[in-house]
Amino acid sequence: MTKLAAILAVPIALLATVFSLGVMVVDVREGGPDGHHFVVPVPLVVAQAALAVVPAQRLPLDDHEALEHLPLAREVLRALAEGPDGELVRVEERDEHVLVVKEGGMLRVRVHKRDKEDVSVNLPLHVALSALPDAQGRISTLRLASALGGLRFTDLVDVRDGEERVRVWVW
């Protein structure tokens, strides 16, 4: 009995450690009677470790104009992160509602298309800043890995389209 407990203690402790460090869950539910349902849990510590060893990725941004606007995007994100909370955009049309709100360090986007789809995206601004390429179009995977570490208990993406649903959240 003691042996069994000792044998089980190691994987349980490992699992507990992994879960305590956070798990990103990707949940895809297809529509229809034969629709599949995938749930992929990715321990953040694994994602971080993988990103940390991957060299900086260069985006295929050959367009000089696109690269030119990256500093602007960075400054806007930084100013938003440091700025006050509030409703930034509200679009109300006959069949579509869009809402963008800044709340804490999070940019929350809601899109509702009548009878079609609901999209909810919560973008942590510090992650967005880390994911932004530098002036040469390179994404620092190390910085991104470090930013991911701060993500806990966050619903990142939730898209519902009829019977189909995609959810990404961090637990």
Place this chain on the structure above:
Amino acid sequence: MKKSVLLVGGLAAMALLPASAAVAQTSTPWLHVRIEEPKKESRVRVNLPLSVVEAVLKASPEIIERHGKIHLGHDHGLKLADIRKIWKELSATGDADLVSVEEKDEHVKVARKGDLVQVFVDKGGKEEVRVEVPVSLVDALLSGEGESANIQAAVAELQKRRGDIVSVREEDSTVRVWIDDQNAQK
């Protein structure tokens, strides 16, 4: 004794910190834009802290150069340096009607009244445009050198401004731009 004074002082500072942060948050000026098209059942509201507007303008000097300088010259055949000279002359005159155009279907009036430059355009009741620009804002905008508009100084002036800046009323749509301390539109 010194220790206890430091301790009390530190605690007081810690207690005051959140309060001062809250005050700073409520007094942040927000630029609001509201576009309504009742026939299309469309309403668009944009609210931006001026700090974000400022960041955009600071981070994109080329865009400002492109839009603030070249467009003025090309569209109106008037260089910014010329506008600066004219404005300097007008500033000395005080309250006055600067431009008045009266046509069959269109009335345009540009006037300086107190601290404001007012622009009214009335197209036979079909379209009404009303723009109110503080004199200090124009001063700030034209405080740059040569053909460069001083956008940063203009934004700094906008930080002090509260109230309507632009309102446009057309047959099918209305546009309103204003600044206040609210982080949402009522």
